[in-house]
Amino acid sequence: MKIRVLHYDAFTDQPGKGNPAGIVLNAGGLSDEQMLAAAAAVGFNETVFITPSSAADLRLRYFTPGQEMDLCGHATVASVFMLDEQGRVSSDKLLIETRAGILPVSLNRETGRTQIGMQQAPYREENFNGSLSALADAVGLTEEDLDEQYPVVYGSTGSWTVLLPVKHLDAFRKMRPDNRRFPEILTQNPRASVHPFCMETIHPEASMHGRHFSSPFSGTVEDPVTGTASGVMGMYYQKHIEKNAPGGKPGEILVEQGQEIGRDGIVRVCLPDRPSDAVRIYGTAVFVKEFDVEL
Numbered sequence: 001m002k003i004r005v006l007h008y009d010a011f012t013d014q015p016g017k018g019n020p021a022g023i024v025l026n027a028g029g030l031s032d033e034q035m036l037a038a039a040a041a042v043g044f045n046e047t048v049f050i051t052p053s054s055a056a057d058l059r060l061r062y063f064t065p066g067q068e069m070d071l072c073g074h075a076t077v078a079s080v081f082m083l084d085e086q087g088r089v090s091s092d093k094l095l096i097e098t099r100a101g102i103l104p105v106s107l108n109r110e111t112g113r114t115q116i117g118m119q120q121a122p123y124r125e126e127n128f129n130g131s132l133s134a135l136a137d138a139v140g141l142t143e144e145d146l147d148e149q150y151p152v153v154y155g156s157t158g159s160w161t162v163l164l165p166v167k168h169l170d171a172f173r174k175m176r177p178d179n180r181r182f183p184e185i186l187t188q189n190p191r192a193s194v195h196p197f198c199m200e201t202i203h204p205e206a207s208m209h210g211r212h213f214s215s216p217f218s219g220t221v222e223d224p225v226t227g228t229a230s231g232v233m234g235m236y237y238q239k240h241i242e243k244n245a246p247g248g249k250p251g252e253i254l255v256e257q258g259q260e261i262g263r264d265g266i267v268r269v270c271l272p273d274r275p276s277d278a279v280r281i282y283g284t285a286v287f288v289k290e291f292d293v294e295l
Contacts, residue, residue, distance in 0.1 A: 001034075001294070001295050002292045002293070002294050002295075003024060003030075003034075003038050003292065003293050003294075003295065004024070004025075004290060004291075004292055005022045005023065005024055005038070005042055005047065005290065005291055005292065005293055006022070006023040006024075006025070006082060006287070006290055007020060007021070007022060007023075007044075007287075007288040007289050007290070007291065008020075008021050008023060008078035008079075008081065008082055008285045008286065008287055008288060009021070009078070009285060009286050009288055010074035010075070010077045010078040010081075010225065010227070010265075010283055010284075010285045011074060011077065011225045011227070011265035011266060011267050011283040011284070011285070012225075012264070012265050012266075012284070012285070012286060013113055013284055013285075013286050014286065015286055015287075015288045016262075016263075016288075017258070017262075017263055017264050017265060018074070018224065018225050018258065018263060018264075018265035018283075018285070018286075019045065019074040019223065019224045019225040019226070019227075019258070019263065019265060020044045020045075020224075020288070021044060021046055021047070021048060021072075021074055021075040021078035021079070021285075022038075022039070022042040022044050022046070022047035022048070023047070023048055023050065023075070023078060023079050023082055024038065024047065024048070024049045024050065025050050026050070027049035027050055027051050027061070028051040028052050030049065032068070034295060035047075035049050035061060035063050035068075036063050036067075036068070037295050038063075038293050038295060039063035039064060039065055040065040040066075040219065041293035041294070041295070042065075042293055043065060045064060045214065045218070045220045045223045045224070046062050046063065046064055046069065046072045046074070046075045047062075047063050047075070048060050048061065048062050048063075048072065048075035048076070048078070048079045049061045049062075049063065050079060050083075053096075053097040055097050055102060056094075056095035056096055056097040056102050057094045057095050057096065058094070058096055058097070059096070059097040059098070060072075060075070060076060060079060060096050060097070060098055061098075061099075062075050062098075064214070064218035064219055064220055065218070065219035065220060066216075066217050066218045066219030066220075067217050067218060067219070068099070069099075069159055069218075070098065070099040070100040070158055070159055071098050071099065071100040071103075071120065071121065071157075071158030071159050071228055072159070072227065072228060073118060073120070073226060073227015073228040073229075073230065073231065073267075073281055074225060074226065074227045074283075076096065076098075076105065076116070076118050076227065077116045077118060077227060077281075077283045077284070077285055078285040080094065080096075080105050080107065080116045080118075081114060081116050081284060081285035082285070082287070084107055084109075084114050084116075085114075085287065089107065091107075092106060092107045092108070092109070093105070093106055093107070094106075094107075098158070100120075100121040100158035100159075101121055101158075103118065103119050103120065103121070104119045105117065105118050105119070108282075113284050114284060115282050115283070115284055116282065116283060116284065116285070117270075117280055117281070117282045118227065118280060118281050118282075119278050119279075119280050120157035120158050120228060120231040120278055120279050120280070120281065121156070121157050121158040121278065122157070122276070122277075122278055123155065123156070123157050123231075123232070123235040123275070123278070123279065124155070124156045124157075125153050125154065125155050125156075125235075125236070125239070126153060126154040126188065126189075127151065127152075127153055127154075128151075128152040128153055128154060128162055128186075128188070129188060130185055130186065130187060130188070131185065132146060132152060134181075134185050135152070135162070135164065135185050135186075135194070136164075138177065138178050138179075138181040138182060138185055138194070139164070139175050139176070139177045139178075139194060139196060139213060140174060140175045140176035140177065140178075141166070141171060141174070141175065141196075145166055145167060145168075145171045146164065146165060146166060146167065147165040147166055147167045147198065147199075149165075150165035150240055150241065151165075151240060152164055152165065153236065154186075154188060154189050154192055155232040155235065155236055156232065157228055157231040157232050157235065157278070157279055158228050158231075159193075159228045159229075160189050160191070160192040160193070161192055161193040161194065161195040161212070161226075161228075161229050161232055162186060162192055162193070162194045162195060163195050163197060163232065163233065163236050164194060164195065164196040164197070165196075165197060165198065166196050166197065166198040167198065168198060168200060169198055169200035169201070169202070169209060171196075171198070172196065172198070172209065172211055172260055173260055175196065175211060175213075175260075177194070177213040177221060177222065179213060179214060179215070179216040179221055180216050182194060182213075182215060182216060183215075183216065183217075191215050191217050192215060193212060193213060193214050193215045193218075193223070193229070194212075194213045195210055195211070195212050195213070195226070195229045195232070195233070196210065196211050196213075197209060197210040197211075197233060198210075199241070201256055202256060202259050203254070203256050203266065205254055206254045206255065206256040206266065207237070207253035207254055207255065208233055208237065208253060208254075208255050208256070209255075209256050209257070209259075210226075210229065210230070210233060210255060210256070210257045211257065211260060212224075212226040212229050212257065222261060224257065224258040224261060224263035224265065225257045225258045225263060225265030225266075225267065226257065226267075227267060227281050227283065230255040230257070230267035230269055230281055231269060231279045231280075231281050233253075233255055233269065234253055234255070234269035234270075234271050234279045234281075235271070235275070235279050237253055237269075237271070238271045238272075238275060239275060242271075251270060251271045251273070252268065252269065252270050252271065253268075253269050253271070254266055254267070254268055254269070255267045255269055265283075266283075267281050267282075267283055268281065268282040268283065269281050269282075270282065
């Protein structure tokens with residue numbers, strides 16, 4: 001069978017930048033196995049399948065080439081942007097059903113290019129208790145590259161990742177991840193991804209710089225511009241960094257990612273008034289092309 005896929009790039013308005021997402025409309029008749037096979041054929045970090053929901057406006061299911069994910073920020077932004085662009089959204093607010101819960105999404109059409117706002121799941125955090133030297137080595141760094149003034153933690157706003165603070169921006173160009181080693185190092189959560197970040201940035205308006213290395217169970221190596229991990233970074237920033245950060249707009253940060261691999265993207269992260277509330281991310285998207293995959 002053939003499945004039609006729409007390719008949109010999220011967190012950018014330029015094709016070839018940001019993070020590519022595959023989108024499959026009217027996917028309610030597909031089995032889990034067919035969705036996984038289609039995502040593997042597409043080959044992007046995530047392909048989103050839009051299905052009906054009895055509890056929300058629509059249900060989104062996110063698949064990497066290797067597994068189903070509970071939540072994906074860039075695929076949510078891309079798919080809602082696509083639905084609006086095609087005239088399939090009549091309201092400026094939606095509820096989407098995901099494996100991370102039912103989450104509100106907003107659309108701001110007054111900015112010249114529709115901005116999609118996505119609330120994420122409540123923030124959870126656990127201290128990383130493993131070997132820092134092994135974790136640094138697994139992404140091509142040494143322990144001396146790590147910024148010891150900030151903690152290394154597992155964080156989740158719907159998908160678990162390890163936030164790895166790095167001292168300087170130039171270290172990001174020498175990163176060479178060996179994703180196969182992640183599960184043996186991340187013994188508390190072997191399916192987590194790894195997200196190095198630093199406070200030095202390329203874009204002067206950005207607050208944080210990051211890269212995102214996928215869990216080997218995902219079947220990919222690097223996720224160019226990550227929405228859920230940016231939400232995690234925002235909550236980490238609020239908890240561990242904000243009180244010491246110079247300048248910046250209160251309650252909001254910009255996260256940059258993808259520059260090292262030619263996929264420059266920016267995610268706007270709005271921090272909650274109370275840490276117990278949920279973080280929101282904002283971004284736009286752009287259509288690239290349509291294509292078919294054959295199962």
